[in-house]
Amino acid sequence: MNNKPLAERIRPEKLEDVFGQEHILGRGRILNRILKSGRITNMIFYGPPGVGKTTVANIIANMTNKRFYKLNATNASVKDVKNIIDELDTLFSVDGVLLYLDEIQNFNKKQQQSLLEFIETGKITLIASTTENPYHYIYKAILSRSTIFEFKLLNKSNIIDGLKRAIKIVESELKDKNIKIDEEALEYIANVSNGDLRKALNALEIAIFSTNLDERGIIHIDLNTAYDCTQKKILNFDKFGDNYYDILSAFQKSIRGSDPDAAIHYLARLIKAGDLISICRRLLVTASEDIGLAYPNAISIVKACVDTALQVGLPEARIPLAEATLLLSTAPKSNSVIKAIDAALYDIETKDIGDIPAYLKDAHYFGASKLGRGIGYKYPHDYDNNYIKQQYLPDNIKDVKYYIPGKNKLEEKIKSYINRLKGSEL
Known part of the structure; x- marks a missing residue:
């Protein structure tokens, strides 16, 4: 009886036998075409574990005349790389070297740089695999010399x-x-x-x-x-990995898209991972960013739910978190708040905004009037409807509009009120 693990014993030896990844390996697809051309270039295979990255690398190795080396960056060192480099000009490597470097994200910048010279000359053809986003973890000079292929979860x-x-x-x-x-x-x-x-x-x-x-x-x-x-189902969730941000992103976008079922689904994934802090933070942000003035009380209710969740802890925390998620998912939406503040910040960073009007400056100190501070300021409460027209923005941007009311019931009322008050369109 063969003592190798079953996963090793059934590993395909031909491209056609690989399960899944039709988007890159299917007939006419990019990786399929590259391999059949016989011109193997530097590649980075990115995707979750158990989806065929190592299998495809082994198949590629069998298709070339290059000397094949395989390292796992989890336990390999610069010395291991140096040993491969020392053989580059020997009879063993007359056609060059194909190096499969698994888990390349575990190599630091110096270790990755040690390969760069030989990748550039073509003496080493690199096939690297990683479960982490290569744009976050792989040295940019290697990225620029490689083609990235994303391997997806098998269905x-x-x-x-x-x-x-x-x-x-x-x-x-x-x-x-x-x-x-x-x-x-x-x-x-x-x-x-x-x-x-x-x-x-x-x-x-x-x-x-x-x-x-x-x-x-x-x-x-x-x-x-x-x-x-079978063990308990383990979700692809690494708090410091790419998938962590993908789930949080999908969670907020589902709320923003008013899809309570999808929002609850992604909440369940986050709860399974036990990540209370990230859930609470995202709910509080979403209440202002995506619901905002369409339902201003939402943030108060969400804050109460978040406080409750943090106080009771899991598993009970799932209930107030679900309440907050469903409230936000089914609430009217408005992004007028984030658009207003981001537009104002952009102007501050990119424009000559000018000085604050003198009559708006602090006048609560001796000598302020001699500097012209506060002179000419009109106190709104002294006028009908607690309003009097006067300029509040600096001269350089006096006509800019940052707040544009959203198209929802409450902000339509806000718009109507401001228009009546000012006698002009908001």
């Missing part, structure tokens, strides 16, 4: 195909034993693997070798066996 169908192929391989190894897996068990393993074929294969392998033969001499894997052999 359920891909996972099931991989599991069925694995079963055939194990049956051929066991020879006189058959494996029967119920369809619901197969689907369950595929569902909880979260797009990671390696994880699904590990669960299948445990199921096969922990299940006794039934009275017919068959290894029968039912749903209960699948439950026992």
Whole structure:
């Protein structure tokens, strides 16, 4: 019996046998075309674990005449790179070197720079893989000399195909034993693997070798066996990784898009990760950024929900957080607040805004009047409707409009009130 993990034993050796990634490996797609041209360039494979990055790198290695080296940046050092460089001009590497560097994000800038000279001369062709966003973690000079390919999570169908192929391989190894897996068990393993074929294969392998033969001499894997052999579903969530920001972004955008179901879904992901602080912060920001003056009380209610959540902690915190999420998702929307403040900040950073009108400056000190401070200021409460027309902005930007009321019930009332007060359009 082969002692290699099942995931290694079923690893495809041909491009056509790779599961998923049709967007780059399918017929006529970019990576497929590059590989079939025979001109292998520097590449960076970016995507979650268990989706085929290493498999494709191995297939590429078998397609070239280059000497193949494989390093994992988690435990490799500059010395390991130097040992490869020392062989570049030997008979062993007459056609150059293909280096597969797994988890390149774990190499610091100096370690990545040690490869740069040889990548530029073509003596080393680099294929690097990473689970983190390469634009955040990989040295820009290497990025500029490489083509980035994003590998995506496998879908359920891909996972099931991989599991069925694995079963055939194990049956051929066991020879006189058959494996029967119920369809619901197969689907369950595929569902909880979260797009990671390696994880699904590990669960299948445990199921096969922990299940006794039934009275017919068959290894029968039912749903209960699948439950026992799979770990609790682990979501792709790393608080310091790219996926962390993706989920937070999707959470706020779902609220902004008035989709309560999607918003609750992403909230559930964040709750599963136990990230209370990020949830609370995003809810408070969203209350002002996306709801704002369309429903000004929203921020008060959200603040109460957030305070409650932080006080009671998880798992109970999920309830007030869900309340806040659903409130914001179903509330009227307005971005007039963020547009106003961002426009004002932009002017401050980019324009000569000029001085504050003298009559608006502080006049509560001896000698202020001699400097012209406060002279000519009209106190609005001395006039009808507590309003009197006067200039408040500096001369250089006196006619600018920062606040544009949103098209919602409350801000339409605000607009109407201001127009009546000023006798002009807002």
